[in-house]
Amino acid sequence: MDLMKISTTPRYAPRGAFLFVLMLLISGVVSAAEIPDFEATAKEFEKQTIKDRRWLHENPELSNREIKTQAYLAKALAEIPGITFVEGDWGTGLVAKLHGGKPGPLVAWRADMDALPITEDTDLSFRSTCRDTLRDGRAVGVMHACGHDLHMSIALGAIRTLAAVREDMPGTLLIIFQPAEETGDGAHDMLAAGLFSGENKPRCVLAFHDHPTIAYGQVGSCSGWSTANVDGFRLTVKGQGGHGAYPHRSIDPVSLAAKMVLAFNDIVAREIDVNHHAVISVGRIEGGAKGNVIPDEVRIEATVRTHDEDTRKAVRAKVERVVRSLAESVGAPEPELNYYFGTPAGYNDPELVEQARAVFRRVLGSENVITYPPGMGGEDFSRYGQVVPGFQFRIGVAPPGQENTMSLHSPQFNADERSVGLGMRLVAEVLWDQLNR
Ligand SMILES: [Zn+2]
Ligand SMILES: [Zn+2]
Helix, strand or coil: CCHHHHHCCCCCCCCHHHHHHHHHHHHCCCCCCCCCCHHHHHHHHHHHHHHHHHHHHHCCCCCCCCHHHHHHHHHHHHCCCCEEECCCCCCCCEEEEEECCEEEEEEEEEEECCCECCCCCCCCCCCCCCEEECCCCCEEECECCCCHHHHHHHHHHHHHHHHCCHHHCEEEEEEEEECCCCCCCHHHHHHHCCCCCHHHCCCEEEEEEEEEEEECCCEEECCEEEECEEEEEEEEEECECEECCCHHHCECHHHHHHHHHHHHHHHHHHHCCCCCCEEEEEEEEEECCCCCEECCEEEEEEEEEECCHHHHHHHHHHHHHHHHHHHHHCCCCCCEEEEECCCCCEEECHHHHHHHHHHHHHHHCHHHEEECCCCCCCCCCHHHHCCCCEEEEEEEEECCCCCCCCCCCCCCCCCCCHHHHHHHHHHHHHHHHHHCC
16 A cells, blocks of 8 residues: 555545635644654654564563663663653653643553563564563573564653654654553553643543554554453352262262353353343363362352343442352352452544544545454553553554454464554654644
């Protein structure tokens, strides 16, 4: 796809267009500020930003261990004119501001920093050979298999692009480099440390995630609920062990656990309104040692995904009811249920989505602006959206023809690197649009 061709202004402008645009300006629908040539400005910083991306990719670090990453980003930011750092207890994160030359709002941009315990299996010249040790002592390879190297470098590129036009830029950009997205506690910890408090509370917060099933050159978005509440439970089903030949002298927790798994499926199928999304998946079930021995207990682990808060609470209450009542029905001891609420669901503010989609269409052409349905995955960007309006979009990174085979969190994940240049321009354009509102 030829992006330059798509983004040129149309040669043909009907006579009524001038009056129409004037009316839109007066009504405040479009911003009066002239849009800088971001295509050319972003191009100036593309090489440098690809260098960043390659360094970050080659030097991945696990959640809350982003020490070298933090130092690299701090140095890169310090070299950008108009940047000040926001002091705070950000752990391995970083917070900075880019100050515009004109009055305007505070708009936040977030990029996450952590990598995954995955051994990279690509033939990239800058592939990671890093290794680290997990808390349980296991030695693992470390890889940016979720593309957070793209998130960080594209953020740097967009900031450089905006800094080049900062005299004309209204307002201030609040830049958040957030650790530990993969463990789900980075956003929580930064907010708890006062990230959005006082004068640092932005009007809105934006971010993107690279997307493996959207082609390079395209961008995706979802209005409203976009990611799920990532909840779950650990359950110990208790019985009374004994000889497999004489089950009537035991209370069989295996049989009871099997009933419970089916009952969880029935909660979703029979008790939740189909218009309110819910998923319960039992991913682990473990108990017993031998086929002819009835064990004392069976352990179950499950993930629960929902979108709205009412459904979230309803599913928990129903799981508690099913577990208790089924145990009681066979005379088993009360099971131990440890139900937890994790990362909350992400909500893309519909107004922000519409505003950004107009920018996407202008930059990429409407045929490259994709709308996708709500997903049941999780992203802790959602926590910022609980404080101020938020929007996380998706930038396509699949090389042409690989939209159906690429996957995040895979040792072979290999993004189309051209998405760096396009991404930094797109992010600069979206932020410029918000800063002008
Ligand atoms: Zn991930
Ligand atoms: Zn990710």
